[in-house]
Amino acid sequence: MLIRSLYLAALLIGGLAGSAPAQLDPQWKIHDQSRPKPPTVTPGHPGFQERAGQAPSDATVLFDGRDLSQWVNLEGEPAGWVVKAGAMECVKGAGYIRTERSFGDCQMHLEWAAPTPARGDGQARGNSGLFLMGQYEVQILDTFQNPTYADGYPGSVYAQHPPLANAVRPPGEWQNLDVIFRRPRFNAAGEVVEPARLTVMVNGVLVQDGVRAVGPTGWLRRSSYLPHADKLPLALQDHGNPVRFRNIWVRELAPDQGPAEYSLAPRILERCVGTYQLEENWNIQVTRTNSQLFARLGALSRDDVFPLATAGPLEYRMRTVDGRFLFQTNRSGQVEGVIFNIAGEEKKARRQP
Numbered sequence: 001m002l003i004r005s006l007y008l009a010a011l012l013i014g015g016l017a018g019s020a021p022a023q024l025d026p027q028w029k030i031h032d033q034s035r036p037k038p039p040t041v042t043p044g045h046p047g048f049q050e051r052a053g054q055a056p057s058d059a060t061v062l063f064d065g066r067d068l069s070q071w072v073n074l075e076g077e078p079a080g081w082v083v084k085a086g087a088m089e090c091v092k093g094a095g096y097i098r099t100e101r102s103f104g105d106c107q108m109h110l111e112w113a114a115p116t117p118a119r120g121d122g123q124a125r126g127n128s129g130l131f132l133m134g135q136y137e138v139q140i141l142d143t144f145q146n147p148t149y150a151d152g153y154p155g156s157v158y159a160q161h162p163p164l165a166n167a168v169r170p171p172g173e174w175q176n177l178d179v180i181f182r183r184p185r186f187n188a189a190g191e192v193v194e195p196a197r198l199t200v201m202v203n204g205v206l207v208q209d210g211v212r213a214v215g216p217t218g219w220l221r222r223s224s225y226l227p228h229a230d231k232l233p234l235a236l237q238d239h240g241n242p243v244r245f246r247n248i249w250v251r252e253l254a255p256d257q258g259p260a261e262y263s264l265a266p267r268i269l270e271r272c273v274g275t276y277q278l279e280e281n282w283n284i285q286v287t288r289t290n291s292q293l294f295a296r297l298g299a300l301s302r303d304d305v306f307p308l309a310t311a312g313p314l315e316y317r318m319r320t321v322d323g324r325f326l327f328q329t330n331r332s333g334q335v336e337g338v339i340f341n342i343a344g345e346e347k348k349a350r351r352q353p
């Protein structure tokens, strides 16, 4: 594992421009009290307190101030939260509530207000949470003059990524939470090939910039991914505090165009060059010309050579066809096979010696 990490580090230094794979800063423990706390930012545009915002025209409205018809408890029974004065309020002991409908990739908006007067300290004050797909929590908390551990501030990907700022308003004031969520992708073997990605704004202040979740969130723990459906309900947390919500909406997003394309040093590309044997008795030949990899599929004519776009040191996409190559390495970091995904079908090929 250490060898692999060192190898990856060498690769990254060696020329990967762009984002790093899903990993967390190893110097901080979960809920580390010594981790620097996010700086306080006073959010702007305060002109929306009296009146809830309005959903964009193409959004699915999950709460418009009137009723909980879009929500149930985790058992699928009517939600036990209450609606008062255009807001829904968490009722202690009523449990989490979730949407009846399911969502995957989405843009999500809600407004929340922490209870007033503020009661409790740290995580006990104005705690709730937005659970994307029911398992990836963006924390909601009252941290106005109320410090807590960094990875538990509002807008944190709970216990994983602290927010870039503590951008809350005082308790009782309405606040905006906006999330752009990309669900994790799994291959046929149930392994995660793209972790969940989150961009989050609290009161218009960017607090998460496309961070990758390392798995479902939890208290005192970081869990590994388990394969799940492409769409699952959104949930709101009952943490025992009467947090209020209004103007909740979601816009479903089409799959994105994939991660940015990178330029990698030729010696990194060279690792993947070779012939890979598929079960069906045809092979894939990967070749390189300067900083460009090409794939030739043995089932097609020799003229069909596909240029590959670089999505990462071991991940490449066909430029002209919806196909993807995910190269597999052994313990010493050498490429020994490839998972080839084309038109939704996945094939595994072993590298020929």
Ligand code: MG
Pocket: 127, 128, 129, 139, 140, 237, 239
């Ligand atoms: Mg919470």
